[in-house]
Amino acid sequence: MKLSKKNLTERQHFLYDVIIVGGGAGGLSAALYLQRYNLNCLVIEKGRGRSFWMQDLRNYLGLPPDTPGRDLLQHGQDRIVELGADHLRGFVEQVSDEGETFAVKVKVGKTDSLYPVFRSKYLIAASGLIDHLPHLADMQNVYDYAGYTLHVCMICDGYEMNDLKAGLFVNSEGNINTAFVMNWFTPYISVFTHGLCEVSEEMRHKLKEHGYPLYEQPIKRFLGQNHQLSGVELVDGTLVELETGLVAMGSQHHSHYLSEIDLERQGGNLVTDSMCRTSHPRIFALGDLKQGLNQVSIAVADGTLAATAIWREIRRASPPRRWEENIVEPIGIGVVS
């Protein structure tokens, strides 16, 4: 069922098989499988994750290419609640390992917040990434384009930039190298540092050699109409014409709630085995939190894997179900009538 401030208490002495932190594609897929394995789970979703922002999910097989990410999420949410999963809008503050169970402390509501604690046998971390976007005085100006014609994922949207005039927005010299991959899709690349980093002579030379202009002044605002980028205005008044853009300013894992638990990581990503199990035997990590491609299709498959691994373990530890009325008692130990 949908949980909210009103009915939270109903689940506070309940032990879930699995609590899933994050209701994106990975978390929802895990819940779908878990419920169909007759296990019970709670999905806790803070809202506005990466797939929520995507205006068109163009590379997930089976959906029309203009399907917004939020439609996939809403559809998945409805499905899992139909199958008996619990779903709560809230922010997971801390997970504590109590030995046999996890205690998951959640902040519910921005005002008059409640702080319920839920418990489960297993934990699935599916809380993904927060993309860094350029900070402008008017952030609404950024949101007007981000996810539409200002992209954050080249693998997803490189195709949409084919041969267009494209801005590459970076915050470090390292990220400028994205230009030399992005040029597979378009050579008409202008690089913007938004005043956030120094650029070495070597990199300047490389950009010049490729014909990619470099703009180092901070951005004043993105220009365009109806989510269609047409350019950028810099603080010094420079206007640069663009048709599309890619933000390559890195991202941040949303996994602070795991801070009490010592998990193996590599370059910020959680290390997992082939079934998405982390170095903790009862914690799984999906999608963007682990190593590998940050794609909806990968997160969905990860949800399948983690749910299946958990099901196998719980099933193997459970007594077998017999067809009782077919079992004839051995002679001599019959029930006294």
Next chain:
Amino acid sequence: MKLSKKNLTERQHFLYDVIIVGGGAGGLSAALYLQRYNLNCLVIEKGRGRSFWMQDLRNYLGLPPDTPGRDLLQHGQDRIVELGADHLRGFVEQVSDEGETFAVKVKVGKTDSLYPVFRSKYLIAASGLIDHLPHLADMQNVYDYAGYTLHVCMICDGYEMNDLKAGLFVNSEGNINTAFVMNWFTPYISVFTHGLCEVSEEMRHKLKEHGYPLYEQPIKRFLGQNHQLSGVELVDGTLVELETGLVAMGSQHHSHYLSEIDLERQGGNLVTDSMCRTSHPRIFALGDLKQGLNQVSIAVADGTLAATAIWREIRRASPPRRWEENIVEPIGIGVVS
């Protein structure tokens, strides 16, 4: 474009980046990604694979639970052709490794067949499984229930069998063990060997202990209406009431076309790395052909991985695209005007 006998010759001197054998969920996902990476591919589909038979795709995030497999396939096929992929209905007879390229020999058409040969740099094997079904005199009687209430995949459809009277149809003693996993979903299990195997005393004892009756006579026919199984009639006239069933008779990989190429296998499955690359550096294997779960979600993710690995390799070997009009010639080596 859609290829057929009429326009085959248009592509016979063309070198594809990738030929994909199999147009199921994995092959279509690979094609979707490849085309969006500006690579070109040909998908060759023999028709009537496993996902074609599935009447309801209940565990693939984003689709209504009553979506038939064939709808997913048709939708994917339309999408990739829209994106410029080629799609051919045909049966791949043999793949030969020519060093830099693969030659793929296809049989097109059941009558007056043509045998074109197509060439590509990379090969993706996505041709999946063929499930073994009970052989009855009237196979239409099997097809009336298979994929509806007579399932072939417990992970997909165990949930649909919850607490129902279920037949388990096997062809070996080993496969009878499926009962002791299936009982997670229902304890009302009747086991049918269809006269295909001997059953040891030990197994008989185990079944009796669980209360699962064993029927060893061959099946005469499945009973029911509108794809809803209601029982089985055995050749000796025995009638057994059922509400659902699971066929656990194993399956066969469809990968005979790779017979000339020495690929590492484990238990019949192709061994692949984390990007679905086989032991041959330019052959990838997806979904049911490789080790792991046989699920639509996994095949779709595998398509993503293989396409991305191929793109990276082709991109890295290609010259960078420069923004030519921005490149100022060094003084002294200017173009003579």
